[in-house]
Amino acid sequence: MIGATTEISRIMAYLREYLGINSVWDVFRIVIDIMVVAYCIFLLLRFIKDSRAFQLLKGVVVILIVAFLANVFNLTTISYVVTAFLKVSPVLLIVMFQPEIRRFIENLGTQTLRELFSTHKKTEYNEVSSMLDEVVAACSLMSEERIGALIVFEREISLGEIIRTGTIVDASVSTQMIRLMFEPNTPLHDGAMIIKNNRVHAAACYLPLSESLSISKDLGTRHRAGIGVTETIDCVSVIVSEETGSISIAVNGTLKRKYKPESLKRDLLKLLVKEDEPSKKINKILKRKGRDDE
Numbered sequence: 001m002i003g004a005t006t007e008i009s010r011i012m013a014y015l016r017e018y019l020g021i022n023s024v025w026d027v028f029r030i031v032i033d034i035m036v037v038a039y040c041i042f043l044l045l046r047f048i049k050d051s052r053a054f055q056l057l058k059g060v061v062v063i064l065i066v067a068f069l070a071n072v073f074n075l076t077t078i079s080y081v082v083t084a085f086l087k088v089s090p091v092l093l094i095v096m097f098q099p100e101i102r103r104f105i106e107n108l109g110t111q112t113l114r115e116l117f118s119t120h121k122k123t124e125y126n127e128v129s130s131m132l133d134e135v136v137a138a139c140s141l142m143s144e145e146r147i148g149a150l151i152v153f154e155r156e157i158s159l160g161e162i163i164r165t166g167t168i169v170d171a172s173v174s175t176q177m178i179r180l181m182f183e184p185n186t187p188l189h190d191g192a193m194i195i196k197n198n199r200v201h202a203a204a205c206y207l208p209l210s211e212s213l214s215i216s217k218d219l220g221t222r223h224r225a226g227i228g229v230t231e232t233i234d235c236v237s238v239i240v241s242e243e244t245g246s247i248s249i250a251v252n253g254t255l256k257r258k259y260k261p262e263s264l265k266r267d268l269l270k271l272l273v274k275e276d277e278p279s280k281k282i283n284k285i286l287k288r289k290g291r292d293d294e
Contacts, residue, residue, distance in 0.1 A: 056093075056096055060089070060093070063082060063085065063086070063089075064086075066078065066082055067079065067082040067083065067086065070082060124273065125269075125273050127198050128198060128269065128272050128273050129265075129269060131173045131195070131198040132265050132268050132269060132272075133265070134173045134174050134175045134178070135151065135173060135178065135195070135238070135268075136261050136264050136265045136268075137175040137261075138175045138178035138179050139151075139238060139240055139247050139261075139264065140247075140261050141175070141179055142178075142179060142182060142240045142245075143240055143241075143245040143246070143247055144245065145245075146242060146243070146244075146245050147179075147182055147183070147184065147240065147242065148182065148222055148240055148241065148242030149178070149182040149193075149238075149239070149240040150191070150192040150193065150207070150222050150225060150226050150237065150238075150239055150240075151178070151192065151193045151195060151237070151238045151239075152192050152193065152194050152195070152205075152207070152226070152229060152235050152236070152237050152238075153195050153196075153235055153236040153237075153238075153268075153271075153272055154194060154195065154196040154197075154201075154235055155234050155235055155236065155271075155272070156234050157233045157234050157235070159194055159196065159205075159229075159233065159235060162192075162194065162205050162206070162207060162229065163194055163196075163201060163202045163205060165191075165205050165206040166191055166192070166194070166202040166203055166204045166205030166206070167188060167202060167203055167204050168201065168202050169188075169200045169201065169202055169203050170199060170200070170201055171199065171200045172199060172200070173195065173198065173199060173200055177200065178193065178200070181193060181200075181203050182240075187204070188203040188204045189204075190204060191203065191204035191205050191206055191207075192204075192205045192206075192207050192225065192226075192229075192237075193205070206225075207225035207226070207228055207229040208225070208228045208229060208232075209221065209224045209225055209228045210224045210225075210227040210228035210231060210253070211228075212227070212231075212253070215227065215255070219255075220241075220242075220243070222239055222241070222242070223239050223241070223248065223250075223255065226238075226239040226248070226250045226255075227250045227253060227254075227255050229250075230250045230251050230252055230253055230254075231252075231253035234252075235251075236249065236250070236251050236268065236271050236272065237249070237250040237251070238250075238264070238268070239255075246258055246259075247259040247260075247264055249264070249267060249268070249271075251271060
């Protein structure tokens, strides 16, 4: 009993000396401190996940690993070079990440506390909604002008094999750019546009054609390609008919036709934003009513 008391006293002395813990409040203070810092790091990583800054961040991690190994194996020259680089790296990181840092701070300033600490990705919803505004506007213009278009949205399963058949674009989504890319007789108009992470990732991509015999005979190759890619991959296709100007959505091998701009954005939001219940509902609607609308 005396030994246990002595051990507890030694632990408490250690906590007071090295961690500054003198009361229960100090424990809560340290926990809160760690949680706030961890959550800020999580927000920063989530914000830069799909940006150029994330690739640079991975490069910095590699340099830190090299510095650690150089010290372990006493590689003097490498250690000196890496140490010299690390001394100026804070300034370099601020210069290189300046646009991302500014957007991150602006993003924090525009969110309420509820949105900031919510588990639901309100930021993701807003980004997808803004991107779809451009897509829907472009589809409406192309529908009026009878310009054929095929746009595929990547979801959980990568479209890497299909992307390799086209041309990498990696540009922001805009109405004008989508309209220009599908302009007849231009280099990228033939094939599908791939939208990944809310950006136009590739264009002029070739898609597998559906072999389903139940597809209406009045649908051409563009519609068969839009349906075919969704039969094996969980992506979403938007097709604008060159002959009729009709706008359609293909998902899970099923086609729903004759969309208006308002309903097009509504259904795409439900399909692209990670909200389980709405997505399940819209998938059921498309499966049940898709062919009835043909």
